[in-house]
Amino acid sequence: MKSKPDSFDRQAPEIASLRRELEELRLAKNGLKESEERLKSVVSRSPIPAFVISKDHRILYWNKALAQLTKIRAEDVIGTSQQWRAFYGKKRPCMADLLVSRAQEKISKWYTGKYTKSKLLDEAYEAIDFFPELGHQGKWLRFTAAIIRNESGELIGAIETLEDITRRKKAKEALLRAHKELEERVQERTAELAQANEALLTELMERHRTQKALKQTTDHLSLLLESLPIISYTRKANENFGITFVSSTIEEITGYPPRCFIEEENFWTDHIHPDDRPRILDELKAGQAKGTHRYSYRFRVMDDSYRWFSDYWRVVQLPAGSTNYIVGAWQDVTEDKRIRQEGELRLQQMIQTHKLTALGEVVAGVAHEINNPVSFIAYNVPILEEIWSAVETILSRSSARHPDWEKRGLSFEEVCRNMQEIIQAFKIGANRISRVVTSLKEFSRSDETAQKKLMSVPEVIAGALVIVGAQIRRTVSKIEQDIADDVLPVSGQFQKIEQVIANLLINAHQAIPAGRKGLITIRCRYIERLKAVVVDIEDNGKGIDRKIMDQIFDPFFTTRRDRDGTGLGLSISYGLIREHHGLISVLSRPGRGSRFSLYLPVDGETDISLYPAILCIDHNVKYLKELKANFVDAVIWRSEAQDKPEDILQFLIEHPEVDLIVSEVRLKGFTGWALLEKIHAKFPLLPVILYSADRKALVAPPQAKALPDYTLHKPFSIDKLQKIIHDVGRQQL
Incomplete structure (x- = not known):
């Protein structure tokens, strides 16, 4: 009997554990029951027709809204799998059945073209369909079916909700019918209007035929005008000469549409080259008589370049009281002008070549003729010097105190000194004539077929000075030479570079006005980073007007036409430098002088790529970056x-x-004023702009020897600096 309590004690924990499990199961069932009750409450109270089925397809809930819609009571179907009865005449799966069966792929079979996957709910599908079994005439329903899962994610059933959209469908159909009726009425009214207009159309047919014939003629004329390489125009023959028509060809040539010429009164006048404008307006005002008139002028197109226009026009006289018109045509003759200028250039170059060839022959002959007597003089000067040395010794012994010296107002010492100076002058003159003759022979020698060879640029400069030095010293008081010691030889043709330098020296001396103390500075140096020798020829002459800076290298352009200028010197020089793959640049300040720079690659073959630059100096890195951002x-x-x-x-x-x-102005190592003085002494033509936030720093110190071109008080706008730079002008490179 005592063993029983022991057995019970051993089983007590197991019994307690079993009780806990039973209690948890009871609570879970109660929770499930509560969840089912909540689901039932939600579904039954919902105004939206809905039913819920279990995973074995049996109906769990069938709410009142659905019962009213289908006329099937909940107690008649709950617990059964007859949900299809409410919607179909024979047994078939509803959408909820397909979801419970995990047969989503069959939805397309039963609801072809009628369903979509829900965008709001996962594992849900929506569809719209017509159900003829519902009501007396059937109903349109929108229905949604979704899977129901428990807390563990297991599928436990599905819910399907339905919405009666029959009224909406019927309203839409009624709207479509009304729209169709309206269209029919509109068509009827249109037909009536068409009948009413038929008589009017008949009346207009004759007028239309006339207009068509006129249009065809106009189209043919327009096509003809558009296909021709001319621009037709009309304008009023009054004091304003307002343009009334311009053919569309104008846009192809100038870039401007016709409306610019028609709507803007002074557009045509403002775009004529300023040099041509007075002449053209005078001729236009004076040419109101009968007959055809013609003139040519330069017209500025959209890219700011100029094109040559040939203008033909005549006045059309209209009846008294009407405004007369000018009818004319513009023709772009830029290419013709270019070809004509090229032909003239080639002709001038040919003439110049013949002249130079003939001149070379004459110079060679003259040099030969001069060389003979010069050689005679050069040969006899040492003999004369030797004879005088002997005579001087004899005179010093016997005649130093001869009474005839005093009678003639001479002294023995003065005669000896003068004789030595005369002999020395003979030597110097003979040597100078020999050098000039040698240079003339070299300069006149034809080397068009000569191969490039290494040459010393300083020697080229010296040769050019021998040729033109005497000429330029007429107006130039001083010629400064700054020739570096490390100038490398350049591959090229000696005579061609000599010709360029000689031409630039002559231009420099001709640019110095009468009465000014002329100065020409010649610099020559080798620049390692460019692998090139740079020659600067700078003068303090009158400078070059900015308006013509872009034209100075053009053939036949000259400011000395009245003094036999041909306009070929700089053009030919530019071509000769380009033959050596070099560059020629010009920096000019009107009233202060000009600097021409030659860039000659040492190998004579590598092109030099170089562009004008602005040097910005400051200790403020941020401000330097701002300047760099605004000036590329x-x-x-x-x-x-x-x-x-x-x-x-x-x-x-x-x-x-x-x-x-x-x-x-306030730099770390020195002031801007000190820098300005150094720059002005070395490069007098370089413009300098000083700026500072301190107004006192912008005032020139008493000892200042140079003044900046502009001073700016910070902060200043970039637009203001850009305008100043534009006014100062840049180097043409």
Whole structure:
């Protein structure tokens, strides 16, 4: 009997565990029951028709709204799988059945073209269909079926909701019918209007035929005008000469549409070249008589270049009281002008070549004729010197105190000194004539077929000075030469480069006005980064007007036409430098002088790519970056305490493309005024702009020897600086 309690004690924990499991199962069932009750409550109270089926397709819930819609009571179908009875005449799956069966792929079979996957609910599908079994005439329903899962994610059933959209469908159909009726009425009314207009159309047919014939004629005429390489126009023959018509060909040639000429009164006049405008307007006003008139002028097109127009026009006289019109045609003759100018250039070059050839022969002959007596003089001068030496010794012994010296107002010492000076002058003159004769022979020698060979640019400069030195010294008081010692030889043709330098020297001396103390500076240096020798020829003459800077290298362009200028010198020089793959640039300041620079690659073959640049100097890196962002050609120099003005001068020597300096006054190593003085002494034509936030710093110190071109008080606008740079002008490179 005592063993029983022991057995019970051993089983007690197991019994307690079993009780807990039973209690948890009871609670789970109660929870499930509560969940089912909540689901039942939600479904039954919902105004939306709905039913719920279990995973074995039996109906769990059938709410009142659905019972009213289908006329089937809930108690008649709950617990059965006859949900199809409410919607179909024979047994078939509803959408909820397909979801419970996991047969989503069959939805397309039963609801072809009527369903879509729900965008709001996962594992749900929507459809619209007509159910003829519902009601007396059937109903249109929108229905949605979705899977129901428990907390563990297991499928436990499905719910399907339905919405009666029959009224909406019927309203839409009624609207479509009304729309159709309206269209029919409109068509009927249109037919009536068509009948009413038929008589009017008949009346207009004759007029239409006339207009058609006129249009065909006009179209043919327009086509003819558009196909011709001319621009037809009409304008009023009054004091304003307003343009009333321009053919569309104008846009192809100028880039401007016809409306610009018609709507803007002065558009045509404003785009005529300023040099041609007075002449054209005078001829237009004077040519109101009968007959055809013709003139040519330059017209500015959209890209700001100029095209040559040939203008033919005549006045059309209208009856008294009406405004007369000018009918005319413009023709673009730019290419004709270019071809004619090229022909004239070739002719002039041919004439020049013949002249130079003939001149070379004459020079060679003259040089030969001069060389003989010069050789005689050069040969006899040493003999004369030797004879005089002997005579001087004899005279010094016997005749130093001869009474005839005093009678003639001479002294023995004066005669000896004069005789020595005369003999020395003979020597110098004979040597100079020999050098000139040699240079003339070299200059007149034809070398068109000569091969390029290494040449010394300083020797080329010296040769050019021998040829034109005497001529330019007539107006030039001083010729300064700054020739570096490390200038490398250049591959090229000696005579051609000599011709270019001689021509630039002559131009420099001709640019110096009468009465001015002329100065020509010649610089020559080798620049390693360019692999080129650079020659500067700078004068302090009258400079070049900015308006003609773009034309100075054009053939036949000259400002000395009245003094036998041909306009070929710079054009030929440009061509000769390009033959050597070099560059020629010009920096000019009106009233202060000009600087022409030659860039000659040492190998004579590598093209030099170089563009004008602005040197910006400041200690403020942020401001330098701002300047760099606004000026793509800016080169920045950050000022440091160890900097000296000579460092920047050396930079300018090595970077001849810099044509403008923009600098802060208060630099770290020195002031902008000190830098300005150094720059002005070495490069007097380089423009300098000084700026500072301190107004006092912009006032020139008492000892200042140079003044900047402009001063700017910070902060200043970039637009203002751009305008100043535009006014100063840039180097043409």
